[in-house]
Amino acid sequence: MFSAIGQAARARTMPLMAARTSPSIIMRVPGCRTIVTKKYTEEHEVVAFDDETGLGAVSITDHAQESLGDVVFVELPAVGSKVVKGDQIGAVESVKAASDIYAPISGIVTEVNEVLNSEPGLLNRSPEDKGWLCKIKLSAPEEMNELLTLESYKATWEA
Amino acid sequence: MPLPPVFYHYFCTPLPYTRTLLLQEKIHQLQLAARRSSSHHDILLLLEHRPVYTSGRRQTEQELHAERARLTSIGAEFAVAARGGQLTYHGPGQLVGYPLLDLARTSPPIGIRDYICVMQKMIQSYLLLTHGITHVPSDHTGVFLDPVTKIASIGVQVRHRLTTHGFAINVTKEPLEWFGQVVACGLVDVKAGCIAEAKGKNTRVEDVVPGIVDAFGTLYGRDMVKLYPQNAGELGEAILALEEDALAAGEWLNAPSPN
Numbered sequence A: 001m002f003s004a005i006g007q008a009a010r011a012r013t014m015p016l017m018a019a020r021t022s023p024s025i026i027m028r029v030p031g032c033r034t035i036v037t038k039k040y041t042e043e044h045e046v047v048a049f050d051d052e053t054g055l056g057a058v059s060i061t062d063h064a065q066e067s068l069g070d071v072v073f074v075e076l077p078a079v080g081s082k083v084v085k086g087d088q089i090g091a092v093e094s095v096k097a098a099s100d101i102y103a104p105i106s107g108i109v110t111e112v113n114e115v116l117n118s119e120p121g122l123l124n125r126s127p128e129d130k131g132w133l134c135k136i137k138l139s140a141p142e143e144m145n146e147l148l149t150l151e152s153y154k155a156t157w158e159a
Numbered sequence B: 001m002p003l004p005p006v007f008y009h010y011f012c013t014p015l016p017y018t019r020t021l022l023l024q025e026k027i028h029q030l031q032l033a034a035r036r037s038s039s040h041h042d043i044l045l046l047l048e049h050r051p052v053y054t055s056g057r058r059q060t061e062q063e064l065h066a067e068r069a070r071l072t073s074i075g076a077e078f079a080v081a082a083r084g085g086q087l088t089y090h091g092p093g094q095l096v097g098y099p100l101l102d103l104a105r106t107s108p109p110i111g112i113r114d115y116i117c118v119m120q121k122m123i124q125s126y127l128l129l130t131h132g133i134t135h136v137p138s139d140h141t142g143v144f145l146d147p148v149t150k151i152a153s154i155g156v157q158v159r160h161r162l163t164t165h166g167f168a169i170n171v172t173k174e175p176l177e178w179f180g181q182v183v184a185c186g187l188v189d190v191k192a193g194c195i196a197e198a199k200g201k202n203t204r205v206e207d208v209v210p211g212i213v214d215a216f217g218t219l220y221g222r223d224m225v226k227l228y229p230q231n232a233g234e235l236g237e238a239i240l241a242l243e244e245d246a247l248a249a250g251e252w253l254n255a256p257s258p259n
Helices: A002-019 A062-068 A141-146 A150-157 B017-035 B061-073 B112-131 B174-179 B195-199 B205-220 B233-248
Strands: A036-040 A045-050 A055-060 A071-075 A088-094 A097-102 A107-112 A134-138 B006-010 B042-047 B052-055 B077-080 B088-090 B094-100 B143-146 B149-159 B162-170 B224-226
Touching (some): B006 B205, B017 B042, B017 B162, B094 B205, B112 B149
Antiparallel strands (some): A045 A055, A055 A134, A071 A088, A107 A134, B094 B162
16 A cells, blocks of 8 residues: 555656756655645745645735735736745735735745735635745755744744 | 834925935835844834825836826826825825834734724824814725815835835825825725814914824834934935935925816
8 A cells, every 4th residue: 555655656756856957855755645844934924845846835824914904915926037035026915004025935936826816805814825825946945944933933923 | 121212303395205215215224234233223204295196016007107197297296106005195285204113123023904003093193182183983094084085194015024104194285186186095085185174274284293293102102202314324314315305306386287
């Protein structure tokens, strides 16, 4: 059973590995599903990194959407743009305040959540899931280690 | 530990908008750099602008193109700002306030919604206590005298928890005709009101400044200290340079020029 699943997983990832330009070491335990790591920044961004695809889905945290108020407009980066960790990649507008969003990791923007153009309120209703902002193909997966865990992130704003 | 004071400065001459944007940007950069050693200051700039229409981040250049042409032809500047909110007017007779604050001075940091909420309350409180002007509650951000009359607007930008842009309060009737040329803030049926009309008494912008400084200090819980640009290093120099530019720019139009 285990080996069958392991083989299926490997078969799926082979074409992706061939397409990757930078080598990355992936520890794969047979039978395990894709590993998705979630890390946070002090500026209230979250990255959910899927180490199989090398893509990080960037969103804002639930705490951030709460402190922003009703989101009326979301500015997203252009697909294909190259970003460096710390670059401004977009903004969220709510109750007359435009708040910039910063790239938590470096890479190339592969996808943006177009739904937010017509439904900015999704950011309030489902900030870390359906309200994802963009997906970045990480150029340096080790940058994930520099980000905060959920506990450390919460410590930055909890009284 | 108590919070440091907010340093405020009132510009006596109406300022050109784009040059003031540059000043805000400069102060933002100075704050960002000084914050690493916790030596940055919170600033409140109080001023009037020369006639200008500004739009926020939401509108595209395509949408703005026709408006830009029309509004510059009646004698105003036109600028795009990275603040929240939509099209609005600034000009002589309207007090503009730019609080340039670090929201993360407190632990936990002030949330954006709270920051805006306090700004709104500050204006409402000032109008009531100093002028006996009551407001009506509204779902829209800003301060309304009645459901179709807006006396003050708010539009803010936050980057790395440092704020720029801020609020605008109509004091004299001078801005009203300019507001009449556009749909401000995306609110179709709403017209602009001002302190002078609401009170039935002439009021000057410079007379409003001390009360606003007080209200700001009270509502945000901060001591307000007057800034002396001559003694304020790089920040002070930038302020003085802008004031010189403003004086050199000469007269401005009191009313939109007829087409």
